[in-house]
Amino acid sequence: MRTRPWTPWLYVAPALLVLGFYLVYPAMVTIALSFYERVPIQWSLGDLLRAPSCSALKAENSPQRGPCFAGLANYERIFTERSTQIALRNNVLWLIVVTSVTVGLGLMLAVLLDRVRYESLAKSTIFMPMAISFVGAGIIWKFMYAYRPPIYPQIGLLNALRVALGEAPIAWLTQAPWVNNLALMAVFIWIWTGYCLVILSAAYKGIDRDLLEAARIDGANEWQVFRHVVLPTLRSTIVVVATTMTVFTLKVFDIVYVMTNGNYETEVLANAMYKQMYSFWNFGLASAIAVVLFVAVLPFIVINIRRFLEQEAVR
Amino acid sequence: MAKVVLKNVTKRFGSLTAVRNVSLEVEDGEFMVLVGPSGCGKTTILRMIAGLEEVTEGEIWIGDRLVNDVPPKDRDIAMVFQNYALYPHMTVYDNIAFGLKLRRVPKPEIDRRVRQAAEMLGIADKLRAKPRELSGGQRQRVAVGRAIVRNPKVFLFDEPLSNLDAKLRVKMRAELQELHHRLKTTTVYVTHDQVEAMTLGHRVAVLNHGVLQQVDTPQRLYDFPANVFVAGFIGSPAMNFLPAKLTETNGQLVAQGSSFRFTIPEAIAPKAEGFLGRDVVVGIRPEHLQPAEPGDDGPDRLTIAVKVVEPLGSELIVYGDLDGVEVGARLDPSLRVQVGDKLTLSPQPTKLHLFDKESERAILHFQELEEKAREEKERVA
Numbered sequence: 001m002r003t004r005p006w007t008p009w010l011y012v013a014p015a016l017l018v019l020g021f022y023l024v025y026p027a028m029v030t031i032a033l034s035f036y037e038r039v040p041i042q043w044s045l046g047d048l049l050r051a052p053s054c055s056a057l058k059a060e061n062s063p064q065r066g067p068c069f070a071g072l073a074n075y076e077r078i079f080t081e082r083s084t085q086i087a088l089r090n091n092v093l094w095l096i097v098v099t100s101v102t103v104g105l106g107l108m109l110a111v112l113l114d115r116v117r118y119e120s121l122a123k124s125t126i127f128m129p130m131a132i133s134f135v136g137a138g139i140i141w142k143f144m145y146a147y148r149p150p151i152y153p154q155i156g157l158l159n160a161l162r163v164a165l166g167e168a169p170i171a172w173l174t175q176a177p178w179v180n181n182l183a184l185m186a187v188f189i190w191i192w193t194g195y196c197l198v199i200l201s202a203a204y205k206g207i208d209r210d211l212l213e214a215a216r217i218d219g220a221n222e223w224q225v226f227r228h229v230v231l232p233t234l235r236s237t238i239v240v241v242a243t244t245m246t247v248f249t250l251k252v253f254d255i256v257y258v259m260t261n262g263n264y265e266t267e268v269l270a271n272a273m274y275k276q277m278y279s280f281w282n283f284g285l286a287s288a289i290a291v292v293l294f295v296a297v298l299p300f301i302v303i304n305i306r307r308f309l310e311q312e313a314v315r
Numbered sequence: 316m317a318k319v320v321l322k323n324v325t326k327r328f329g330s331l332t333a334v335r336n337v338s339l340e341v342e343d344g345e346f347m348v349l350v351g352p353s354g355c356g357k358t359t360i361l362r363m364i365a366g367l368e369e370v371t372e373g374e375i376w377i378g379d380r381l382v383n384d385v386p387p388k389d390r391d392i393a394m395v396f397q398n399y400a401l402y403p404h405m406t407v408y409d410n411i412a413f414g415l416k417l418r419r420v421p422k423p424e425i426d427r428r429v430r431q432a433a434e435m436l437g438i439a440d441k442l443r444a445k446p447r448e449l450s451g452g453q454r455q456r457v458a459v460g461r462a463i464v465r466n467p468k469v470f471l472f473d474e475p476l477s478n479l480d481a482k483l484r485v486k487m488r489a490e491l492q493e494l495h496h497r498l499k500t501t502t503v504y505v506t507h508d509q510v511e512a513m514t515l516g517h518r519v520a521v522l523n524h525g526v527l528q529q530v531d532t533p534q535r536l537y538d539f540p541a542n543v544f545v546a547g548f549i550g551s552p553a554m555n556f557l558p559a560k561l562t563e564t565n566g567q568l569v570a571q572g573s574s575f576r577f578t579i580p581e582a583i584a585p586k587a588e589g590f591l592g593r594d595v596v597v598g599i600r601p602e603h604l605q606p607a608e609p610g611d612d613g614p615d616r617l618t619i620a621v622k623v624v625e626p627l628g629s630e631l632i633v634y635g636d637l638d639g640v641e642v643g644a645r646l647d648p649s650l651r652v653q654v655g656d657k658l659t660l661s662p663q664p665t666k667l668h669l670f671d672k673e674s675e676r677a678i679l680h681f682q683e684l685e686e687k688a689r690e691e692k693e694r695v696a
Contacts, residue, residue, distance in 0.1 A: 210400035213367050218414035218461070219388045228413070232404040 027294070033287035037070040041281065074288035084289070087267040090181060091250060091296075094268065098185050098192075098249045103242045105189070106196025107234070110204045111226065113197075123201065127194030134191065138258030141187045145172035145259075176265035184266055187255050192248065196241050203237040204230065240307060243300040250297050269293050317378035317468040317501055318343050319364060324373035326359050326525075333359045335525040336373070344499045348516030350506055351548070356525035357505045361471050364503060365394050378468060388417075393462035394471040397478060399454045401446040401461075407433070408442040411460045418465075432464040435494075452483045459491075463498060472504040476511065488514060509549055513537075521545050538682045543675040546598050546668060552632060552643045555604075557597045557617075558672070561590050570597050570669060573638040576614040577667060579679075582687055586679040590671060595678065598668035601632065604644040607661040617642060618659045621652055633658065 033039060037054050040047075047067050054068035078084045109126065113119045129137060146156030147169055154160040159169035172183045207230065215225045231238075253270035260266040262275065269289055277286035319341040326334040334356040341347040349357040362368040364375060366387035375382050382390050393414075401410050408429055415425045433439040436456040446454055455475060462470055475491075476484045492515055495502055506512055512519045513533040521528040521536065521544070529541040540546035546554045559572040568579040568587050577597060579587055607616050619635030619642050631646045635658060644660055652658055667681040 208398070208400065210396045210398055211402065213365075213387070214394070214396060214400040214461075215402070215413070216367070216387045217365055217390075217392060217394045218465075219417040220413075221388060224417060229402060232402075235404075 030287045030290050033283050034074055034291045035070060035072070036067045036284045037073065038065070039067045039283040040065075043067060043283075070284060074285045075292070077285060078288055078292055083267060084269075084272055086265050087262070087269045087272040087289075090266065090268050091252075093181060094185060094188075094249050094252055095246060097182070098188050098252075099242055099245045101185075101189050102192045102196045102245050103200075103238060105193050106200050106241070107238065109193070109197045110201035111230065113201065114204060123194075123197060126197055129191045130194050132191070134254035135258050137187055137191055138255045141183075141190075141255075142173075142259055145183055147171040147173070173260050173266075174264045180260065180264055180266050184255055184259060187259070188249070188252060192245065196245065199241050200234065200237060203234050207233050236307060236311075240304060243304045246300045247297050250293060250300075318376070319347075319469055319501060319503060320374075320376040321360070321364075322374040322376070324360070324363065324375060325371050326356070326363060326368060327371045333525050334363070337522075337525075337527045338373075339520055339527065339530060341501055341503060344501055346495050346502045346504065346515060346517045348504045348506060348512040348519045349522060350509055350512035350516075350519055351522035351528075353507055354524075355522040357507075357522050358473055359525075360522075361394075361473055361503060361505045364469070365392055365471050366390050390469075391467050392469045392471055393465050393467040394473065395455075395458045395462050395475045397474040399446075399458040399478075401454055401457055403446055405445075406442065407438065407444050407446070407449070407457050407460075410446065410457055411442075411464050414461065414465045428464050428466075429460075432460040435463070435497075436460050451479050452487065455479065455487060459494070463494070463500075468501065470500050470502040470504075472502065474506055475504075476506070477508070484511075491515065509551065513549070521548060523548075539677070539680050540598075540668065541677055543596060543598070543670050546670070546677070550600055552601045552645065554598045554600045554668070555640075555642045556670075557599070557637070557640055557642070559595050559597050561587060561593055561595045561669075563591060570595055572597065575617055578615070579669070580681070580684060583679050583681070583683050587669060590678055594672035596670040596672050596675075598670060599662050600666065601643040601645040603663045603666035604642075604646075604660040605663070606646065606650060607659040611661065612659070613661075615664075616659050616661055618657055619644075621654055621656045621658050624652060624654055 032048065036048060036051060048069075051067040051069050052064070054070045054073065056062075057064060057068050078088070113122050116122060132140070143155070144157050145159075146154070147159055148154055148156075150163075150169055154163050154169050156169075156172075158172065162169055170179065173180045211229055211233070212225055215229045220228060251270055252268055253274065256262055256266055256268050256271045257274065262268065262271045270293065273286050273289040273293070276282040276289065319339075321337055321339040324334060324337045325332065337356075337360060339347075339360075349360060351357050359368060363370050364377070366382065366385060370383050377390060377392070402413065405413065411429045411432060412425050415428065420428075429442070430439065433442055436459060438453055438456045438460065441449060441453060441457075446457065449457065455478075458475070472491075476487055479487060488511060495515075504511075504515060506515075513536075516533060518530055518532055519536055520530040523544050529536060529545045531539070536545060536549050540549060540554075543556065547556070557572050557575070559570040559575075559577070562569055562571050564571075564576075567581070568584045568591070570577045570579065604617070607613075617637055619633075619637045621633055621635045622641075623632075623634040625632040625634075626648060628648065631648045631650055631652070632643060633646055633652060634641060634643045636642070642660070644658075646652075665681045665684045669678040669680075670676065671678055
C-alpha cells in the first residue's frame, strides 16, 4: 500500500489535539499569567494584552483596577518573601530526604526480603499504603501524631507510647522546622517505599543468580557482592526510580494540605500555589509558583526520557 | 593444589533427595568428570563443593580442611559457569582481575597475572572490551581466565561447553585438556555429554538419580560397566541389551535367549554360577557386531530384520528387530544392506557383558578373558 507523507500525522493528530488543548495551551497561559498582577477571576487575553505596567500604575498612584503587567515581580516575590522561601527550602529538604530514603529503603528491602521466606506477604504489606489516598493517609497519620497537653490522656499512638515509656509527649506537627517536616515526610515515605521496593525488587530478581554466585566464589563478601555486582547492574533502574520519586516529591501537596496546611514552617510550593490561587485569588503569583515547579521538575523528566530513548536505541 | 574428598554426602531439597550418600575422592591434580543425565545430581554435587549449596549429611574435604561450614569465598576454589556469568558492567580485564582485587593483591601483580592469563587464552587483545562485545568462545575464555588467574586449589566446571556450537565445543574441549595439562590443578568437571566426559576425564564418575553408579577411567567404564545404566550411558550408539536366562547345558553355563545362546567360557564361569536359573541381560555394543560369514549359523548368531540404515560415511549404523528387541550394529560402510533385509550378525566373543536382570548389576564381562590371557602371557614372559 502506498503511504502519503501526511498519513502518519493523521493518526497522531487526535492525541496531539488533546494534548495541545489540555497541556500545551494551559501551560502557555500559566506562563503568561505569571507575569501579571491583580488578574481578576474573569479575565480575557485582550485584558492582558492591554494591561498597563504595574510599576507605572503604582507611580501614578492610579485607582485603575484590573490586571497589570508585573514583569518578573512575581518571581522576585517567590525568592524574597519569607513564606515562599520556606516553601522553597522545604521542597529542597523533601527532595533530598524523601528521595534518598524511599529509594534507599526500597533497595535495602528488595535485597533483604529476597532472602525471607514470607517475601510476598512482606512485600504486599509494605506496598499496601499505595492503595490509600494521600488525603486518607494524611488523616490516619494526623491521629498517629495527635498531641494534647501533658495533663490530658494522649489519643495519638506515638505520644501514647512516649507517655507509657515515661517520656513527655511531643507536638509532632507544630515543632518546627525539623520535627514537623520530618513527620510529614515520614507519611510520604510510608506511602511510596512500597512502590520503590516493588520496582527494585523486580529488577533485583532479574539479575542472573550465577552472577552473584560467581562473585561469592571470586571472594566477595555479601557487601562486596552488593557493591560491585548488584548496584552496578541495578544502576539504570535506580536512576529511573529516583527521578520518578524526585518528580513526585517536588509535587507534594495533599499530605501537607491535610495535616498542617503549610503552617508552622511546613509550607511546600504546591500548597503555597494552591493558597495563592484559591485563598488569595492571586493568579499571577500562583502561576509563577507553578512555573517554578515546572522548571524544577523538567530536568528529571528529561533524564527519564533520555534513558527511555537509550533503551529503545539498544533494542 | 589439593585433594577433594566427599564422604557419604547427601543433599535433600525438602522431600526430594538430589544426592544420595555419595563418596568420592578426587586426587591432587586429577581431572574428574561427573557425568549423568539431567537431574542426576551432578551439578548439585559441584555446587556443594563450591559452597553454594549446603550439605544435608556427610562431609566435604578440600585439602586437609573440612569445608562443610566454610563460605565459598574462603574455600579457595574457582568455578566456570554454564552461562559464563561474566560481570556485564566490567571490562574483560576487570572481570579477570575482580577476584584478585578483592584479595588485595598489589596492582602490578594483578596486571602481570591478568595479562599472563589473557595471553595463555588468546584474549590479550580483548582486555578492554565488555562481555557483550565478545563471541561465545571468547566469553568462555574470559570465564576460564577469571578462574585460572587466582591460582586456586580446585577448578570447578559446570557444563562450560554446552552453550557453544558443536565445532567450537570440540576446539574448546581440546584447549581445556591442554590447559589442565599445563596447570595440573585439581579439577571437577560436570557434563551430561559422555563424549566430553570420556575425552577430558582422568576418571569419570557416572551418576543417576543422585546415586553414584561407578567411578573409573574412561576405558574401564567402557570395558567393565558396573551395571546396566553405566553400560547404556557410556558409548554411542548405546549398548544392546538382550534378555536371556542363565541355564546349564552339557555341564556348561549358557545364557539362553529367544533365538540365540551364548556359552560362558569356563575361565570366567564361576562368577555366574550363583545366578543359575535366573533372568539375565546380555549386553553387546553395536561396534562389536559384524556380519556373519555366509552359511555360518552358530547358536550365538543374531539374525535381525533391518528397520533403519544410517550411512555416516565412515561407518554404517544399522538398527533391526530381534524377536521384539531393538539391536543396533556399527558396520563397515561397504556393506550393502537395505531396510527389510535379514541380517545375521556375529558378536566378538570377548566383548559380551552379562547383567543380573533384577538388580541390573554386572555379573561378568567377557573382556576378563582378554585380561586373563594378557596376565598369562606376562607371567610366561
